[in-house]
Amino acid sequence: MKIGYIRVSTQEQNTMRQEALMEALGVDEVYIDRMSGKNTNRPELQKMMEYVRKGDTVIVESISRFARNTRDLLELVEQLTAKGVEFVSKKEAIDTTTPTGKFMLTVFGAVAELEREYILQRQREGIAIAKEQGKYKGRKPVVSPExxxxxxxxxxxxxxxxxxxxxxxxxxxxxxxxxxxx
Missing domain, CATH: 1.10.10 (Arc Repressor Mutant, subunit A)
Structure with missing residues (x-):
């Protein structure tokens, strides 16, 4: 069975592009999470990991949709491998059934993690600049009348x-x- 996994970072983001890819690939079952990929605590990811069986193939649009750090990526793929499940990432053309695919998975996983670190660094820098300019004051305090x-x-x-x-x-x-x- 072909199992698709789709993730977007927020409720507002659109999954249509990833869903169209899954349909074009003839995916039988699709799991969709609308939340950050910073860790593996995602309900649909967990359901998918429990659901997959020997002989299945998990397909993702790109590694960054599946995991945002190398450790999580490799652990998830290892869990899939232990169950006899293949992993395919279309964007990076990775197929874990080959030695080259396994190597490329590690390389691209590291790149995805680096990308995430750059995003966080730019966010911190942006907040620091906004604070200096007096535009960012942090979260408003919660005031309880009682x-x-x-x-x-x-x-x-x-x-x-x-x-x-x-x-x-x-x-x-x-x-x-x-x-x-x-």
Missing amino acids: FKQVIAKWRSGAITAAEAMRTLHVSKSTFYRRIKQQ
């Missing part, structure tokens, strides 16, 4: 810090930082 009342209860011992954090829907670090700020 903050003072909850803190008063906590200080009086009526509730625990954990209960206060749950009531305010804040993390431990946010809770104590806001206490310090008052």
Whole structure:
């Protein structure tokens, strides 16, 4: 069976190009994730990895749609290989049934990871420049109207810090930082 895996980074992005490719290749089953590929915690990827059987072929449009770092890529392909499943990436023309394909998989995986690192670096640089220009102030703080009342209860011992954090829907670090700020 031919199994297709499609990923876009956000809900707003379009999957049509990748879906058209899968249709043209005669893929039997398609799994689509609409989220970042920075790790393998993707629901449709996990379903696909559980679903595939010996003799199946997993097809992706490009390596970057499957995994964003070399370690994840190689681990996923190793899991597929252990199940007797082939892996094909159309853009890079990689087929893991050949020694050359396995070698190229490693090379292109490293390139995809480098690309991801460049994206993150440019993002950090852009934020730093925006901060210098006063255009970026970070995330707006979450303000709870009941903050003072909850803190008063906590200080009086009526509730625990954990209960206060749950009531305010804040993390431990946010809770104590806001206490310090008052």
